[in-house]
Amino acid sequence: MEATAIILAAGEGTRMKSSHAKVAHKILGKPMINWVVDATLAAGCPHIIVVVGSHADEVRAIIDASYQDAAATIECVEQTERLGTGHAVKVALEASGIVEGPVVVLNGDLPLIQPETIEHFAATVATGETAAAALSMLPPDPFGYGRIVLDDTGSLVEIVEQKDCTPEQAAIQECNAGCYAFDGAQLAAHIGDITNDNAQGEYYLPDMLAILREAGQHVTSFCCDDYRDALGVNSRTQLAELTAIARGRINEALMAEGVTFIDPSLAWIGPDCTVGRDTVIWPLTFMDGTCTIGEGCEVGPNTRLTNVTCGNNSSLNETVAIDVVIENEVTCGPRAYLRPGTHLLDRAHVGTHVEIKKSTIGEGSKVPHLSYIGDTTMGSGVNIGAGSITCNYDGVHKNPTTIGDNTFIGSNTMMVAPVNIGSNAVTGAGGTITKDVPDGALALERTDQRIIAGYTERKRARQ
Ligand code: UD1
Ligand code: CA
Numbered sequence: 001m002e003a004t005a006i007i008l009a010a011g012e013g014t015r016m017k018s019s020h021a022k023v024a025h026k027i028l029g030k031p032m033i034n035w036v037v038d039a040t041l042a043a044g045c046p047h048i049i050v051v052v053g054s055h056a057d058e059v060r061a062i063i064d065a066s067y068q069d070a071a072a073t074i075e076c077v078e079q080t081e082r083l084g085t086g087h088a089v090k091v092a093l094e095a096s097g098i099v100e101g102p103v104v105v106l107n108g109d110l111p112l113i114q115p116e117t118i119e120h121f122a123a124t125v126a127t128g129e130t131a132a133a134a135l136s137m138l139p140p141d142p143f144g145y146g147r148i149v150l151d152d153t154g155s156l157v158e159i160v161e162q163k164d165c166t167p168e169q170a171a172i173q174e175c176n177a178g179c180y181a182f183d184g185a186q187l188a189a190h191i192g193d194i195t196n197d198n199a200q201g202e203y204y205l206p207d208m209l210a211i212l213r214e215a216g217q218h219v220t221s222f223c224c225d226d227y228r229d230a231l232g233v234n235s236r237t238q239l240a241e242l243t244a245i246a247r248g249r250i251n252e253a254l255m256a257e258g259v260t261f262i263d264p265s266l267a268w269i270g271p272d273c274t275v276g277r278d279t280v281i282w283p284l285t286f287m288d289g290t291c292t293i294g295e296g297c298e299v300g301p302n303t304r305l306t307n308v309t310c311g312n313n314s315s316l317n318e319t320v321a322i323d324v325v326i327e328n329e330v331t332c333g334p335r336a337y338l339r340p341g342t343h344l345l346d347r348a349h350v351g352t353h354v355e356i357k358k359s360t361i362g363e364g365s366k367v368p369h370l371s372y373i374g375d376t377t378m379g380s381g382v383n384i385g386a387g388s389i390t391c392n393y394d395g396v397h398k399n400p401t402t403i404g405d406n407t408f409i410g411s412n413t414m415m416v417a418p419v420n421i422g423s424n425a426v427t428g429a430g431g432t433i434t435k436d437v438p439d440g441a442l443a444l445e446r447t448d449q450r451i452i453a454g455y456t457e458r459k460r461a462r463q
Contacts, residue, residue, distance in 0.1 A: 001044035002101060003122035003181070006092045007036050008205075009108030010053025010079040015234045021055035022233070023108040024062060027243050028250070029270040029288030029306070031062050032233060035111035037074065038271075042115035043122070045104065046073060049096055051088045053079040084202030086194035093188055100184045102126045105205065107178030109233040111242060117229065121181035124220070131186040131217035132209050134159065135179035137230035138223065144234065145175035146206050148221055156221045157213070159206035163199035174223065176206050177230035186212055246271070254281075267300070275299075276312065294328070303333075311346075345380070362405070376401040379423060385411030392417045404439060 013022025023033035033050065040048050052059045060076050067074050077095040079088045089105055092098075102122045106113060117135060124133045134156065136148045146159045147169050159176045160169050193211045194203045209219045224230045228245050231238065250271060251264035258277030261267055266283035269275065273291040282300030287293075291305050294312035299305070302318045310316065310326040317333035323340035329347045332338065336350045341358030344350060348361040351368035359373050362380035367373055369386035375398050376390050388409050390401045394417075401415050404423025414432040415421065422439035431445035 001046075001119055001122055003043075003045055003104045003118075003126070004096070004098055004101060004184070005040040005043075005045040005048045005118070006089055006103060006105045007033070007040065007048065007050045007108050008085055008088045008105065008178075009033050009059055010051045010056070010082055010088050011108075012054045012082060013109075013234075016236060016239075021059045024055065024058050025233070025239055027111050027239070027246050028268055029286075030272070031066075032111045033059060033062060033108050034066050035271070036106055036108055036113060037063070037067065039113050039115045039118060040104070040106065041070065041073070043104075043118035045118070045122075047096075048074045049092045050074065050076045050108070051079050051092050052076050053082050053088075084196065084200070085205035086191070086203035086207060089187070089205055089208075090191045090194075090203070093191055098184050099188050103182045103184045103187055105180045105182065107232060110178050110230065111233065112229050112231065112246060113177075113179055114229050117179065117224070120222070121179065124222075125181045125183045128183060129218060130220055131183045131212045132219040133181045134206065134209055134219075134221045135177040135230055136174045136221045136223045137177050137227040138173050139175055139227045139231060142173055142175045145177075145232070146204075147172040148174040148176060150174075150221075156209055156219055158210035159204075161198065161200070161204060161206070174221075177224060178232055179230065180205070180208075182208070183217075186215075186217055190215060243268075262300075282317075373401075375399065375417065376403065378403045379405035379407070381406040382409070383407075384409045385413060385429060387412040388415070389413075390415045390417055 009023045016022050024031050050063055056078055063074060063076055077092050079091045102125045104118055104122050121133055124130050144162050146161045147165055149157045149160055151157050190211050194207050196203050213219045231242055233239050233242055247268055250269050251261055251267060254275050259275045260280045263283050267281045267285045269287045273287040275293045276295030278295050279293055279297040284302045285300035286304040289307040291308045293310045296313040297310060298315040303316050304320045306322045308321045308324050311328035313328055314326055314330040319333040319336045321338035324338045324342045326344045327346045330344045332350045335352050337355040339357035342356045343360045345363045347364040349366040349368060350356060353370045354367050355372045357374040359376040360378060362378050362382060364380055365378050365382040367384045371384055372389040374390050374392040382403050391414055392398050399417035401417045402420045406423055407421055407425045410427045410429035412430045413427045416434045419433055419436060421437040424440045425437045426442045427433055428444040428446060431443060433443055437443040
């Protein structure tokens, strides 16, 4: 597929009432602009131009961070003045020097557009018979969208914006979706013909269809089978509506592949996450970024995972995890916090009110209650007693702790890093361990206990 894609993302997004770019707002953890860029990449567009303007730096930073591997394909072009969608395309054409070939133009606030639609659009103009095609839809409420005006034969005459509609035109149900395909030569030849003589004083890209038609070119529109693919986001309400649609589609697809949802309306799984069969998703589960969850797991309730890889038959109950790798048959929570760089090996257990950062918990090792483990490499079969923590931070540096296989850390042990505790070792409850503990040793760090006999009786007598 040889079409160039132009994605319009320079608008002010006034109706969002936000201090961020509209296209930076996320749907299921992923910025709206990335949904559109991903659709064009999936459609196979070899060259993608993103027009940035309002909050240009923020949008550029998102693109740069998200598409390092596709940097040669994606280019940002700045529209310094926002004079309308027609002007934005003019800026993109001038910056990129496009003079021919199919060009697909997409609004940046069209996150649920399908790659197949983009391919179909590009193919329509690729033959040279059609100069322009616009995607249309039949939404339940057309208010706010441009209306598709057809002639008696059903061919497209023009697109009229909501604010420019006569009452008759406002009654038209078929709306412009903001996805177009153009023959590049015709687009370049006529982009300068768009005027701003309209209710908003803007250069409207949809006017291009009537201009090309009047120039004797063939123009057309295709109505989307499912209007939900073509909804735009102008407000927080629409952002929530599209989030619900995307959530429903993703959860349906996962259920079709053998994932159980206790309630699919109460789980938010991002588009770049995979979940294996026979995994059960409990309510209030959120998965963002790139998560890969294996088979037969239990996830949730009250769980938020970001960039988590998890093997099979693991249970993540009331767990928050970011940039974490979890292997098989691991149990976490309730109330576990797994921070970046955590690696839980097979059958590890991280229990309640436990925080782990940048640490490896070995096979079958347990951190069951009220612990903080940071910058630690732990062997297999270790048991960490309740309330034990690694004191990994001396106020300046983060220091490492190592704990060997089958070691038993007594409750409320403070492991003052850097420190190495050997294998098959034991620390006595309440110890503050500042020196290395050899293999097989008991480390006791405790003052002798004093007994003051008859104390309570004497105290009461004094009162
Ligand atoms: C636009 C269409 C409307 C269509 C609707 C579909 C126009 C004039 N109208 O209206 O027919 O029904 O989308 O959702 O195109 N942008 C720029 N530069 C600008 C102005 C806008 O890059 O100068 C970008 C915006 O960031 C946005 C997109 O273009 O991603 C569409 O702009 P928006 O203001 O949202 O247009 P709508 O009023 O929704
Ligand atoms: Ca819009």
